[in-house]
Amino acid sequence: MNPRIKHRITRRQSLTLIGATLIGATLTAMTLPTASLLANTGGMRQKAFAGTDKKLPVIGMGTWRTFNVGNDPQLLDARTEVVKAFFEHGGGLIDSSPMYGSAPDVMGYALQELGTPESLFAAEKVWSPAGGSAREQVAELEDRWKVEQFDLVQVHNLTDWREHLVALQEMKAEGIIRHVGITTSHGRRHSEIEQIMASEDIDFVQLTYNITHREAENRLLPLAEERGIGVIANRPYDGGSLIKNLKRRNAPLPEWAQKECGCDTWADFLLKFIVSHPAITCAIPATTQVKHMHENMRAGYSSPMPSANARQRMAAYIESL
Amino acid sequence: MNEWTSYRLQDFIPFTAEVYFRLLERMRETFWPLHLLTLALGATTLVLALKHRPRLACLLLAPLWAFVAVAFFFQRYAELNWAGGYVGNAFIAQAVLLALMALTGWGMDNAPRLKNPPVAIGIAITLFGLIIMPLMAPLSGGSWYQAEVFGIHADPTAVTTLGLVLIILRGFALWIAAIMPALWLVVSGMTLQALDSTVSVVLFAVLAITLVGLVWKSIKPKR
Numbered sequence: 001m002n003p004r005i006k007h008r009i010t011r012r013q014s015l016t017l018i019g020a021t022l023i024g025a026t027l028t029a030m031t032l033p034t035a036s037l038l039a040n041t042g043g044m045r046q047k048a049f050a051g052t053d054k055k056l057p058v059i060g061m062g063t064w065r066t067f068n069v070g071n072d073p074q075l076l077d078a079r080t081e082v083v084k085a086f087f088e089h090g091g092g093l094i095d096s097s098p099m100y101g102s103a104p105d106v107m108g109y110a111l112q113e114l115g116t117p118e119s120l121f122a123a124e125k126v127w128s129p130a131g132g133s134a135r136e137q138v139a140e141l142e143d144r145w146k147v148e149q150f151d152l153v154q155v156h157n158l159t160d161w162r163e164h165l166v167a168l169q170e171m172k173a174e175g176i177i178r179h180v181g182i183t184t185s186h187g188r189r190h191s192e193i194e195q196i197m198a199s200e201d202i203d204f205v206q207l208t209y210n211i212t213h214r215e216a217e218n219r220l221l222p223l224a225e226e227r228g229i230g231v232i233a234n235r236p237y238d239g240g241s242l243i244k245n246l247k248r249r250n251a252p253l254p255e256w257a258q259k260e261c262g263c264d265t266w267a268d269f270l271l272k273f274i275v276s277h278p279a280i281t282c283a284i285p286a287t288t289q290v291k292h293m294h295e296n297m298r299a300g301y302s303s304p305m306p307s308a309n310a311r312q313r314m315a316a317y318i319e320s321l
Numbered sequence: 322m323n324e325w326t327s328y329r330l331q332d333f334i335p336f337t338a339e340v341y342f343r344l345l346e347r348m349r350e351t352f353w354p355l356h357l358l359t360l361a362l363g364a365t366t367l368v369l370a371l372k373h374r375p376r377l378a379c380l381l382l383a384p385l386w387a388f389v390a391v392a393f394f395f396q397r398y399a400e401l402n403w404a405g406g407y408v409g410n411a412f413i414a415q416a417v418l419l420a421l422m423a424l425t426g427w428g429m430d431n432a433p434r435l436k437n438p439p440v441a442i443g444i445a446i447t448l449f450g451l452i453i454m455p456l457m458a459p460l461s462g463g464s465w466y467q468a469e470v471f472g473i474h475a476d477p478t479a480v481t482t483l484g485l486v487l488i489i490l491r492g493f494a495l496w497i498a499a500i501m502p503a504l505w506l507v508v509s510g511m512t513l514q515a516l517d518s519t520v521s522v523v524l525f526a527v528l529a530i531t532l533v534g535l536v537w538k539s540i541k542p543k544r
Contacts (some may be wrong), residue, residue, distance in 0.1 A: 064335075065334070065335055065336055065337050066337060067337075068335050068336045068337075068340065068401055069340050069343075069401075070340070070344070070397065070401050071400060072340070072343050072344075072347060074343065075339070075340060075343055099335075100335060101335045101336065101400065101401050101402060101404075102400050102401065124335060186327045186328075186332075188327055189329065233394035239329075239331060272516070288337060
């Protein structure tokens with residue numbers, strides 16, 4: 001028998017094979033979505049940053065006040081649980097500072113307990129004194145975090161930013177750190193921030209942006225988009241007072257919030273407002289509680305995000321309360 | 322935006338209320354039953370002050386200030402707040418000041434009269450620091466572990482000391498010895514206010530009453 005004939009398949013076998021292939025491909029697509037699908041439909045929403053094709057989850061984590069627990073074993077374990085929940089949701093950016101007391105040490109404790117997941121995007125800061133201290137500060141903070149390299153090092157509140165930026169750029173060029181940024185908060189020194197964004201080669205700017213503090217929309221956020229600078233929004237709940245007041249007053253979510261923005265909680269409402277701005281890379285709410293971490297992270301999941309019109313409606317609603 | 326007007330009290334407190342109250346609990350976890358000894362020392366100091374032994378009373382206060390400096394500020398509070406080390410140094414300075422006053426006898430009021438209003442205020446503040454302050458946490462819904470005790474925690478040590486110096490000191494020395502405990506109560510009161518604790522009101526009230534006592538004793542230094 002001709003071997004070619006021996007291996008010839010029948011029409012029925014062909015149809016079966018084609019069908020099986022189609023079903024298999026469909027199942028594969030359903031169970032193993034590509035990175036882009038994950039970014040926009042199934043998992044935590046992610047955004048590209050700093051003019052690269054790298055992406056960050058839109059909800060990160062801050063550590064000001066919340067992670068400064070000293071060496072209290074009870075609270076060290078409690079904060080580790082918060083970090084664990086953050087990573088379980090696919091969290092990425094964690095921001096800290098040498099000005100936050102023991103927070104860098106507490107992060108080191110948590111990472112030692114949990115291991116360091118690939119999703120971690122470790123962000124730190126340098127502050128006074130300037131001069132040659134940036135390298136020493138970064139090395140010391142790496143020891144405290146127990147990480148080999150920071151993904152981002154920022155100049156804290158523009159402290160001696162000229163000297164620090166030069167040093168950080170050198171460290172970036174040498175591969176000691178991956179990205180460079182500057183920070184401010186509470187709407188302070190925006191004109192100086194704007195000048196630095198326009199003239200310096202930075203990857204990130206961190207500033208205060210939330211539904212009641214929107215000054216950055218005027219100049220800084222458009223400039224960040226134009227220059228391809230990633231934006232980290234700090235104080236998303238205005239230091240906690242915004243969401244606490246809404247919850248304390250039992251303020252109702254507007255009826256349209258679920259349909260238009262997929263908001264089931266105030267955390268959804270406040271965080272989605274921030275991260276739906278096209279210039280914002282991620283928001284960094286801080287919390288001491290696992291329950292609140294779950295709430296925060298759910299806001300980054302890819303239910304509908306508010307449109308530009310919906311964002312205006314959201315801001316107007318908060319103003320009306 | 323004016324940079325300084327944008328700051329709020331909370332911006333200067335780098336920890337949460339939970340962490341602060343755990344700090345108080347950890348003092349109890351570590352040092353109990355030393356609390357009983359420091360309270361006994363406080364009671365002894367009051368008795369010595371009223372028995373016209375002001376130098377010995379002043380001397381007994383000094384090691385307690387040094388202990389709070391080391392155990393509370395250097396070893397614990399400084400982990401949470403970079404300024405904690407400086408406050409610890411100030412507490413050490415207060416310990417040295419009290420010891421020097423005791424050894425030299427500078428500014429001692431050797432015969433305080435109970436009927437003298439500033440002395441009566443001093444006694445009331447001392448009793449408040451020794452007896453009422455440890456009860457405030459449990460009576461306001463907190464745990465016994467958060468009870469603040471003279472000689473262990475900073476606030477009752479400062480309050481009790483203010484009461485005692487009103488009894489045992491006079492003149493310029495009285496004001497000098499009152500500066501550090503009063504300043505700490507201002508800092509602590511503002512911290513507690515930022516942490517939404519009503520205890521801040523108590524500390525500010527003690528400060529106001531102490532100020533009345535200080536002025537009164539300065540206006541009428543001779544009995």
